Amino acid sequence: MPKPLATQLYTFRDTTRPGVDGLGLDPATLAAIAEIGFLGVETVDVPGGDPLAARRAIEAAGLQVASAHTWTKLDDLDAFDRASGAVAELGSSSIILSGFGFDSVGVVDAFADRLNAASEVAGRHGLALGYHNHSAEMRPVDGVPVYRRLLERVDPAVAFQVDIFWVQVGGLAPGPVIAELGERVVSLHVKDGVTLPSDAGAEPFVNVPVGQGVIDVAGAVEAAGDLPRIGWLIVEFDHCDGPPLEAVADSYAYLVSRGLGRGSVG
Numbered sequence: 001m002p003k004p005l006a007t008q009l010y011t012f013r014d015t016t017r018p019g020v021d022g023l024g025l026d027p028a029t030l031a032a033i034a035e036i037g038f039l040g041v042e043t044v045d046v047p048g049g050d051p052l053a054a055r056r057a058i059e060a061a062g063l064q065v066a067s068a069h070t071w072t073k074l075d076d077l078d079a080f081d082r083a084s085g086a087v088a089e090l091g092s093s094s095i096i097l098s099g100f101g102f103d104s105v106g107v108v109d110a111f112a113d114r115l116n117a118a119s120e121v122a123g124r125h126g127l128a129l130g131y132h133n134h135s136a137e138m139r140p141v142d143g144v145p146v147y148r149r150l151l152e153r154v155d156p157a158v159a160f161q162v163d164i165f166w167v168q169v170g171g172l173a174p175g176p177v178i179a180e181l182g183e184r185v186v187s188l189h190v191k192d193g194v195t196l197p198s199d200a201g202a203e204p205f206v207n208v209p210v211g212q213g214v215i216d217v218a219g220a221v222e223a224a225g226d227l228p229r230i231g232w233l234i235v236e237f238d239h240c241d242g243p244p245l246e247a248v249a250d251s252y253a254y255l256v257s258r259g260l261g262r263g264s265v266g
Contacts, residue, residue: 002262003224005252006040006066007033008189008236009047011244020071024048029245030061036249037256037265040066042234043090051089058091066232067130067161067187068092074099074114081121088125094186095122096130096161100200102137102146112153119158130186132161134200138170138177145172151181159229163189163236164220165207169196174220178227187232188224190217190255206241209250211258221260233261 012029014022025047033041041063047054058065068090072083074097087095097118102108119129131154137147151160160181164174166189178185192213197205210217224230235251237244255261 002256002259003221003230003233004039004066005037005255005261005263006042006064006232006234007038007248008042008044008069008234010044010069011235011237011240011248020045025054025057027057027061030057030063032245033248034061034063034264036245036252037263038063038235038248038252039263040064040232042066042096042232042236043068043092045070045072045083046086046090051086055089055091065091066234067094067096069096069098069132072097074111074118077117077121080118081124084122084125084127088127092127094128094130094159096132098132098134100134100136102139102141105142105149108141108146108149109153112150115150115158116155119155123157128157128159128186130159130161132189133163133170134166135170136200138167138172147177148180151184156184158184159186160184161187161189161234162220162224163191164217165189165191165193165215165238166200168215169199174216175223178220178223183228185224185227186229187234188220188230189236190221190233190251190261191215191236191238192217192251204239206239207237207247208241209247209254210235211251211254217255218258218260221255
């Protein structure tokens with residue numbers, strides 16, 4: 001059976017308000033996401049700051065919390081502990097984070113150690129820790145791609161959320177990377193683009209609706225299809241040219257019409 005579809009609420013942020021200030025919850029947007037047919041949403045930490053209020057708003061729209069990203073830095077485990085507690089109250093079963101600046105083996109290994117420590121903290125709140133890649137994890141450091149070194153060093157409890165767009169920006173094909181990560185993969189970030197940036201943050205770019213760009217979406221989804229822990233396919237736009245709701249609706253239609261994902265419509 002195709003995997004359930006969610007969308008990352010970062011897609012709908014208020015771009016005139018930086019950081020967490022632009023990440024509130026709009027009931028009308030949640031209702032529109034559900035009407036398109038999405039079954040869940042992924043948050044960045046707790047939109048609006050009140051976990052119970054956010055949980056009620058999401059549930060009122062008939063949506064599930066697929067997972068929650070956090071922008072909390074791992075050099076402050078007390079802050080990460082507080083973020084994990086809030087995400088657990090929100091109703092998420094996992095907390096997802098990212099990393100940057102992998103310019104040496106020592107940096108990668110030290111980050112893996114911090115992931116392991118964070119996984120223990122998340123576990124105390126009943127959460128699984130997931131790691132979300134960008135392009136840097138696809139680049140070799142001392143001859144070994146960063147994602148592979150992380151896979152070798154982090155505890156089995158640490159899962160991977162594969163962003164297929166950033167895998168391809170990093171110079172690799174999403175399908176084989178997903179296959180290599182195997183049972184550690186718990187979700188995919190599904191996005192597309194026509195003109196890809198050279199790296200994360202390197203130059204301005206826009207995402208296009210899934211299926212309208214150069215990313216091998218079908219190959220990635222098929223590679224993840226039979227993995228035992230794969231849960232959600234999560235549509236996200238880092239930057240959108242036009243109304244985000246139209247873009248995610250087009251993405252939903254593509255995925256459902258080709259049997260790559262499932263929702264409540266179509």
